[in-house]
Amino acid sequence: MERTRKPAVPGWFSEEGGFRLLGTRCPACAAVFFPREDAYCRNPHCAGGGAMEEVPLSRRGRVWSYTDGRYRPPAPYPSDPEEPWEPYTLLAVELEAEGMVVLGQAVPGVGPADLEVGMEVEVVGGVLAEDADTVWTTWRFRPVGGRA
C-alpha cells in the first residue's frame, strides 16, 4: 500500500512551487510570526486590526549557530529505541528579511564539521518519521550549493 505524505505539523510549511516555511504577518504592524500566530498580533505596540495573513518566510538564511544531538531525545521525538541512535544536527538560522532566528534540523549527512556560523543555508523538505501508512514531512536546512 502506498503511504500518504502528511506534514508532521499542519500549516507550518508548503511544498507547492518550492518548499517554504509559512508564518503569519500582522497587516497593521507588519510583524511576522513563526510558528504561525493566527488569532492575534503579539506586538504590544500594535493597535491591531485586520486578520493575520499567511506569509512564506525567506527561502534562505545564515547560520546563527549549530549543534548536534549525540543522545536519543525522549518522546515525543519519533525514534525507534530498538535502532541504534544516529545523531542529528540542529541549526539556528537567521532570516534577514524577517529579523528572526528559526530552528531546524540539517538534512541528513550534514554534521557540525560541515557548518560555520554565518554560512548561507536554504530550507528544504524532509522526512521526520514514517509509519505503516504515513510519511510525516518536516523542514530541513541545507548548505547552499550542496554539502560544504
Place this chain on the structure above:
Amino acid sequence: MTDVAVLGAGMHPWGKWGRSFVEYGRVAARAALADAGLEWSGVQSVVGAGTVRGGYPGYVAGATFARALGWQGARVASVYAACASGAQAVAAARAQILAGQADAVLVVGADAAPKGFFAPAGGDRPDDPDWLRFRLLGATNPAYFGLYARRRMAVYGDTAEDFARVKVKNAAAGALNPLARYRKAVTAEEVAASPVVADPLRLLDVCATSDGGAALVLGSIEFARARGVADPVRIRAVSTVTPRYPRTVLDLPDIATDSACGAGAGADAGAASAAVPFRASIARAVYEEAGVGPEDLSLAEVYDLSTALELEWYEDIGLCGPGEGASLLGKGATALGGRLPVNASGGLASFGEAVPAQAIAQVCELTWQLRGAAGARQVPGARVGIAVNQGLFGHGSAVVAVR
C-alpha cells in the same frame, strides 16, 4: 523600606535519592525552621514552588508541604515558573510580609528528577511549544545550551578550554559544600575526555538533573528584631520580570524568536528597551530595586545550566562587558579567593538541577555567605550577593541579599 529578613535557611542534600519530592521538601523545611528557631506552628503562611514531575501534589506544592508538615491552618500559595519557581515563591512570601499579612512565611521547593534529559509532560499536545520542540526537532535542553556555546565561540572566540575552566572552578567550590551532589575536584582533562552531548558541549559541561529540596523562613525586620536578631541577612530586591517584545534572542522552548519587523510600530520607547536582552534585563531590574550595582557585589550565584552559560551570565549581570566572560574567568576573578566569586556554592555544576528548589538554594547560599557561616567556601567579608536564574517560557528570577 522593602527589606525582609531571612530568619532561616535549610536544604536536603542534592543527589539521586529515589524518594518523593515531598520528603526532600519536608526535610528542607524543618531544617530552615530549626535554623530560624521557630516552630512550624509559628509561621502564618507557606509558599510552595511547584514541580511538573510530581503529578497533582507537585502542582499544589504549598498544600502538599503543609500537609506533610502537619496541617496547622497557615495560609497557602503555590507558584510555578519552571526554573524561576523558587524566586516567585520568595517574591510571594516577601509581598505577604511587606503587606503585613504575615510575620513569618515558610518558602519550600523540592523535586525528584528523572534520569537523563528532562522531557515534556505526556500526551499529544501539538499546541504546546515545549511538546513541539521535542516532537519536531528533538531539541533537548542541552541542544539549546550547545547552540549558545557555539555562538559564543564564533562571535567572541571562546574555546572549549574556556568552558572546561568553568567546570574546574565550580567543582573545586562544590568539593567544599556538604550539600552538593558532586563533591570532587574535576580537571580540564576530565572535561575534555567526557563524551560530547551537544556539540561543542561535553557531559561535564552540562548540568545534571537532581533530586533536592531547599527552604527559607522569611520574616519582617520587626519580627526578627523582636526575636533578638538585630542584624539579619535581608532580601532587598526580587526581580521576576518577563521579556520585552521583540525577543530576538533564541530561548527555550521556542522554535523561533520574535521578528524584529514591525517592532517600532506604535511606540518607539518599547523598541528601544527591547535592545536590552532578557537576561540582562532581569539583573537590571533587581539592581534598580535594590539600589546597588555590580560594583557593590561580594559574590554571585548564577544559573550555570552549562559552563558556557555561566560566562554569559557574567556579562548579563554586568561583571564584565559582552564577550569578556572568558577573560574574567581566566584571571581567576570569579573563583573562590578571587575578586568576585561566582557560584561559591559549586553551582549547578556541583548540584545538578532540582528545578523548583534551585532558586531557593541560591538564596540559602547567599544567606550562609552573608552570615559568614559558609565554612571552607566562605567569601571573606561578604556584604552583598546576587542570585540570578531564568525559567523557560519567559520567567526572570533574581534576588539581591545584603547584610
